Amino acid sequence: MEFESEKEMQKWLSNIFAKGQCLADVIINYEEFISSSDHLNYPDSSHQKIAHSFLHCLKSFENHEVLVEDKNISLNSDDILRPDFLLYSSATESIIIVELKNQKSSTRQTATEIGAYAAELRSYLPFLSEGDLVNVIVSSEWPTLLCHFTYNEIVWLHKRIICLEPTHSGGERALKIVDPYLIFKEQMTPSISAQQLGGYQICLYDDQLYAGGDYMRLQEFENSMFIALNAMSAKGNSLKAHGFAFLWRHRFDVGFAPYNITVMNFASFQTPMLTIENSTVNENIFSNKLIKAIHDHNPEGHSNTLDIISDYAETFLKEFCSPRAEGYSNWQTLKPRIFTEIAIAFVGWGYFQDRLFDRLAKMPKHEEADIRFESTDPLFAIAMLNEIIT
Template identity: 30%
Template sequence: MNFQNEKAIQDWLRELLEQKGELRSTISVPDTFRSTNPDANAIWASFMRCLSFTLSNEILYDDANISKDKGKVLRPDFILNSPENSGYVIVEIKNAAKATREAGTELSAYASAMRNILPISSEDDYIKIIISQYWPTLLERYVCTEILTNRRDVLCLRPDRKGEGIVLSVVNPECFIRSLSNYSNKIIINGYHISLTDSNVYFRNKFDEHRMDKCVPGFLNLLDNLKSRAEHINASGFAFLWKDHHSHPTSQYAITLMNSITVPQTFISKPQFRNYNSDYPAINYTLSRLVDVITEGVEDFIMVEAECPNTWEVLRNVMLLQSHNDVISFKAWGNFGDSLDRSYRSGNIINNALNIGITAVSDVIDRSS
């Protein structure tokens, strides 16, 4: 279905909203969708969540400048409210192949500006809808990044002719996955062995050999905070909390903290990035920030030491050797959290933190190979 220009789509959509007061009845959705690719299913799930924002709509801003900064212009095609869930919808219309390249940048700017004009408590309070007849690679990649990495909901629609009328068809998620398949990536998982030591260990009159055991609930809460922080910065990784049965007497508990980096093969083939081709771990700033979360959480009574920066293969063996399989908890985020969720949804409940974690991590590695 070809509109002459974006204004023609705007006029049509405006009339539709004024007449019906909602978008849902104009959106054509396939009866079912199921893919063997989990990313395609995740994109579809995001599309379906967005539909709840289209059951009832009113126009709040219609091609109006929403910027409060003097001299700056931000004009989304539409901002709609969604009374059903007290949410909002940003609608961006594109009708030219070249123009779609800027859609991602514009939508991000609009979302940021909305916090200054609407009562938004979190990013779950709004969704983005992109209506376009053209879906070039850059736009497809933007959608994948928003949904799969940033965990933000986007709905992608294409105008189509149906009989005498026009419908907005949900774009097949497989189209976006094809854009990802053109890139060959390598997943690298590196991290630290983090020892947790009682700060009184060197003071005989204060040291209590059982005090660390009493701190386990606090360590579990620490892992929850660690996961929340990691998800906030869109990291992908995992952590094991385990009892250290190694002969070293001072460190009774430890955390194996891992972070994954997805590196394009074209990147690691360059000689100046040879560290990514070697066995030496590429420790990045994200890991340092997560170590800080652990340190700040227990600094009043526990000494934290991040040591042995290495690959997952090495640190896994260290954990298995020193823990004697006495693993207390496993937390995962990003791709590893998705793997854990899939395992739970399929009924694979393993009542053992070590086996749960090893299975989830292996699943991500197998899917990326």
């Protein structure tokens, strides 16, 4: 170990800051990491997120000041919350939480403390976004549990975290950016199966059709339908969910619901089955209990999260139609119906929104319109989904 204790590590870093130096001054591979393009070659977008998180954090490392060092920040005098360092970066207008760890057994404590400090900061700054909160973990060891925690916080919860470790340079103590590969090397990016996506159709019934009204009357409300789609995307992102929705209408005058929204969300409890079936995964007591629960209850992804997203959309739909959820199933069953009719628009949230815009950014511009594609283009979206869903 480079330091005998966390206290020694804190004293060293405190002296660095007292001399007017910043984190960038003591990280030996700071410039190398910033100028490197290795992260562009990572095969998976989740792996790239790790590197992008590191790069995001580094922007705050050249100009910052100490707000508190090992002081209680709790607004409640009965609670004790003492981050090792809280820094303020004037360059990025960010708060930097620095957490020091010098032993393998403190991994769970690290996860708990970082979350607690961030929550308490929002008592002072209630609108502090994840993009303006930089988490720095300095650890002499990077056991599996700490790597798993960091991976999930960055990839699935969109936290901005960077991992550093103590080292030596020219006989002096220093810090080094941990290789992102260390964080994601043992992580498996689950292949996405159509079974992992649960959902249903929100049928937009036009009550006036029961009295012989115009079948295309709802066409004048398509803008309101687009607003409902955007509301679904916003709500899905706020819930940190991962899914998408298609707006489509019948090709012919069929039934009393001319328009439909097919909404899908990750069926979280289908993912373990596909992960555990991977030959590289070792079974344990928990995995066996989880498999049994899934077999007993067969959850298909029609969870509260999906209902919250749909209910939010219905707020904007009820003014001109009677929305009703029907056809509960998975993507394999619901997908064909969309494209035998007239697909109108697409929105995504979470992972699917990220992948849509990643693909959009790589597309050449349309020569005449000088644009790439509409982000809601259903044909562009289905091509993207076909690439990532088996």
